[in-house]
Amino acid sequence: MFLALRELKYAKLRYFLIALIMILIGWLVLFVSGLANGLASDNASAIKTMNTDYLIVQEESDNRLNRSLLLEEKFHDIRQYLDETAATPLGVQMATLTKKESSKKIDATFFAIDVNSMLSPGLVEGKMINNTTTNEVVVDQSFKDNDVKIGDYVTDQASGKDFKIVGFTKGQSYSHTPVVHINFKEWASINKKVSSQGPSSRNKPFNAIALTANHDKAQQIEKEVSGISVISKDKALEGIPGYQQEQGSLLMMIVFLFIIAAVVLAVFFYVMTIQKINQFGVLKAIGAKSSQLARNIIFQVLALSTLSLVISVALTYSVSAILPASMPFDLDPQLALICSMLFLAVSVVGSLLSLYRVIKIDAMEAIGRAA
Incomplete structure (x- = not known):
């Protein structure tokens, strides 16, 4: 410890430059991680926060809700295996809305x-609709970015129907669009496939069925009821168009950043170790053990990494505070902690080459070079 601190104090500029590079890499890792998490939430938060264990979709729909089509009679077939409140239908439809007396599309x-x-969903403002409400909806609070407030009317361009906004939800988005919650009475008025069935039809279509059940019950339903697939929420997320590709690209960037961090640290500390072979040889000759010298290097790596991470986290949260609300950035403390622990682990791994070189130093040979 003493030797490591003395060296850090003696070669301030050298270690400052190493720390600066680590700060920049750590900052980039944290920022990209927050961006990936934010994009994932913006793309699929309505599914992630859904209070259900499984989703039932049409067989061979590739786990995509918008490709799935189930009929009401199928819902009744599934309900035979469950409690009354353990399954509920879900209709999903992409739409373009306009605020009343405005040409701006949402x-x-x-x-x-x-x-x-x-x-x-839970509300953050306003009131909830009920199953008999007419022309009323609750929307995600991101609608406020378009100057929409409670009491305003929005028009569905496909059906021409007007809806009054009576409440706001939070964290309800799907495929990078805010979710508008409606009841099935209003669903019938905007969905041509539903309205064409007639008011008394038992074959009204919807897209999926939310299911609360254990794994065995889910498997039984999939086996006993034909034409359906029972999928987890994770599978439903993967079925959202672009979700896997988006997250895969960002994950690859994060992985490469960790690899770059390990390589940069390995090179820096290895070069510095080569430069100090004579000093290490002298220390070994006077009784210093390889383990003591190894602890010296690990302490320097961890000290620089920890300091760099503290600064990187502070910079990341400072920048996130001034980002526009439209930018999907979400770096929660748990994610920041995971990234930090990985960064520390990668730093130690990057120093292993230097540790190996120190262990292999021959004291007499090193002293001979110094002479």
Whole structure:
């Protein structure tokens, strides 16, 4: 420890430059991680926060809700294996809305739900609709970015129907669009496939069925009921167009950044170790053990990495505070901690080459070079 601190104090500029590079790499890792998490939430938060264990979709729909089509009779077949509240239908439809007396278009996704079911979202403002409400919806609070407030009317361009906004939800987005929750009464008025069935039809279509059940029950339903697939929420997320590709690209960037960090640290400390072979040889000759010298290097690596991480985290959260609300950035403390621990682990791995070189130093040979 003493030797490591003395060396850090003696070669301030050298270690400052190493720390600066580590700060920049750590900052970039944290920022990209926050961006990846933010994009994932913006793309699929409505599914992630959904109070359900599984989703039932049409067989061979590639786990995509918008490709799935189930009929009401299929829902009744599934309900035979469950409690009354353990399953509920879900309708999904992409839409383009316009604020009343405005030409500005807002891309959104309608989620048709039974308001009394487990899919009912929490509100942050306003009131909740009910299953008999007419011309009323609750929307994600990102609608406020388009100057929409409670009491305003929006028009669905496909059906021409007007809806009054009566409440705001939080964290409800699907495929990078805010979710508009409606009841199935209004779903029938905007969905041509539903309205064409007639008011008394038992074959009204929807896209999926939310299911609360254990794994064995889910497998039983998939086996006993034909034409369906029971998928986890993770599988449903993968079915959202572009979700896997988006997250895969960002994950690859993060992995390469960790690899770059390990390589940079390995090169810096290895070069510095080569430069100090004579000094290490002298220390070994006077009784210093290889383990003591190794601890010296590890302490320097961890000290620089920890300091760099503290600064990187501070910079990341400072920048996130001034980012525009439209930028999907979300770096929660748990994610920051995971990235920090990985960064420390990568730093230690990067120093292993230097540790190996120190262990292999021959004291007499090193002293002979110095002479």
